[in-house]
Each structure stands twice: as C-alpha cells, then as structure tokens.
C-alpha cells in the first residue's frame with residue numbers, strides 16, 4: 112500500500128484498498144470479457160448479475176425485509192429531499208421533520224414545496240450541537256411520516272438510538288448507513304448517497320416499503336416516481352453502472368470482515384479513541400454534546416482559527432489528510448467511516464498529543 116495517506120475526507124471518502132485494486136483491474140477487463148466493466152451493456156447478463164449481487168448483499172447485511180424494494184438511483188442524496196415529499200406528501204398532507212443540521216434543513220425546504228411541514232424539533236439556535244432525546248418533541252397524529260437525518264455529517268452529531276414513534280420514519284442515512292445494526296422495519300423509507308460509507312459518488316440507495324409505491328400523485332414525472340424504478344429493478348434507464356458495481360465490492364468486503372455487528376464494534380473503538388483524546392484536556396474541544404456524538408464524523412475546535420489552520424496543515428504534512436471542518440462551522444473534523452483504518456485513528460491521536468505539547472496556549 113505504498114503512497115496511501117490516511118484520508119479523513121467527509122465524502123467522497125476512503126474506500127477499502129482491496130476494493131480499489133479489484134475495481135482498477137475490472138475497469139480494464141471485466142471477467143475476461145476483453146472489455147472493461149464501464150464498457151459493458153447494462154442489459155448484459157454480466158452486469159445484471161452485478162446489480163443482483165449488490166442488492167442481495169445489501170438485503171443480507173441490513174436485514175431488509177421482503178416487503179421492501181431496494182432502488183439504485185441517481186441525482187445524489189439531495190434529490191431525495193424532494194423525491195420523498197413529491198411521492199409521499201401532497202396538498203393538505205403533513206410531514207414532521209427534525210431539524211438537526213444542514214441536510215435536514217435542506218430537506219425541510221424541499222418538503223414545503225409539496226405539503227405542510229411540522230418542524231417538531233430544532234437545535235439550530237445551539238449551532239446544531241445535539242439531536243433530540245426520546246420525548247423531547249411530539250409528532251402530530253395526522254402527520255404522514257417522521258423525517259430525520261441519522262448522522263449529521265457536518266456537525267458531528269448522530270442519533271444514538273432511533274426514535275420510538277408510532278409513525279413510520281423516513282431517514283437520510285447518507286453518512287452512517289451500514290455502520291451499526293438497526294431494525295429496517297421501523298422505517299417507511301431509507302436513503303443514502305453512496306459516497307460516504309458505501310462506495311463512490313453517483314448512486315443513491317433507496318430502501319422503500321412496497322405499500323408506499325402507490326402514493327405518488329398522477330402528476331409525478333416518470334423518472335421521479337419511485338414506482339417506475341421499483342417496477343423495473345432500477346433498470347428503467349441506464350443505472351449508474353460503475354458506482355453500483357463498486358458498492359457491491361464494498362458490501363462484499365464488509366461481509367468478509369464480519370458484517371454490520373463487526374464494523375459496529377470497530378467503529379465504536381475508533382471513535383472512543385478520538386473522543387478520549389478530546390476529553391483528556393481543554394486543548395481540543397468537541398463540538399457535539401457528548402450524548403449526541405457521532406461515531407462517523409468527529410468535530411472539534413482548538414483555541415483559535417489560526418491554531419486550527421496550523422493543526423490541519425501539519426497533520427496533512429505527515430499524511431493525515433482532510434481534517435479541515437466544514438466551512439459552515441469551521442474547526443476540525445475527522446471523518447472515520449467504515450473503511451477508515453484504525454491505525455489512522457491511532458496516528459491522529461498521537462499527532463494530537465504531539466501538537467498540543469509543541470503549541471501550548
């Protein structure tokens with residue numbers, strides 16, 4: 112693995128090295144066909160097998176019940192911000208949203224184009240340092256769904272447990288899908304852009320309960336109707352072939368290391384190391400309230416923006432890349448998704464100790 116740095120990028124993000132190696136070979140010559148994977152027809156039996164395997168692995172690893180469809184869509188996770196209400200809301204219908212960060216806010220804005228939105232909770236005035244606890248908000252009985260973002264990539268907060276509500280939930284899991292076990296059947300719809308925890312940019316996974324496929328108004332454009340893609344196995348038009356294929360390789364890798372229970376343990380260990388370092392002194396200050404801390408994106412500040420800039424630059428010089436925080440909150444952010452190696456976290460922690468000693472405040 113020469114020339115590999117530790118990539119803390121929030122997304123697109125680090126992928127398993129063996130996945131990259133396999134993909135690089137298959138791009139040139141796929142299964143001895145004499146043509147590369149990205150040249151093969153999406154209707155060929157070879158590519159159909161790629162799609163089928165990716166779906167089967169996702170179903171197995173997430174424990175997706177049979178009455179749910181798995182869709183491979185384009186347009187990024189951001190297109191789901193409007194596709195969800197376009198398909199599930201309508202004039203006179205209401206949905207409940209939890210405003211826990213930038214991605215939730217964007218989804219709220221889009222939902223308002225299609226129906227009534229009840230924002231039952233917001234941590235915006237506290238600069239999104241937390242997510243709500245059970246019982247801190249109420250969901251109107253006439254609401255169609257409760258929408259939440261499981262992991263707030265920018266602020267570094269995450270629901271430690273999913274809400275227990277009567278309503279079906281709709282969840283943006285773009286930055287923590289397959290990072291921990293959970294019960295899919297409590298959700299009507301789950302979506303995730305692939306480029307954080309699943310693969311390269313270009314495909315968005317949607318897991319939708321079958322009975323919701325008939326809710327879209329007749330005026331819904333064909334390509335924006337979930338049913339179109341569900342009925343055609345995500346092959347109504349050309350799917351994002353390369354991205355789906357790499358997602359399949361990542362899922363195979365995940366299964367190989369023990370699946371979601373194994374990665375959950377590893378993720379908890381990695382995050383615990385970093386948070387222990389942050390909590391050890393006042394030198395590094397965590398952005399998120401401890402009870403809302405993300406296992407995927409660890410956000411923290413140093414005493415001044417100048418010191419933060421120095422920290423990020425010196426880290427980069429020793430191969431710790433991508434630690435600059437999102438422009439909306441500044442500071443530092445270490446994104447440690449499933450494929451981020453534990454050794455990289457250990458190296459960051461020891462760099463943090465050295466930096467603290469060398470730059471007293």
Ligand SMILES: *Cc1c(COP(=O)(O)O)cnc(C)c1O
Pocket residue numbers: 122186187188189190214260262263264283284285286304305307
């Ligand atoms: C990155 C991200 C998005 C946006 O994804 P795109 O594919 O770029 O549209 C949405 N939600 C969450 C939680 C994210 O982390």
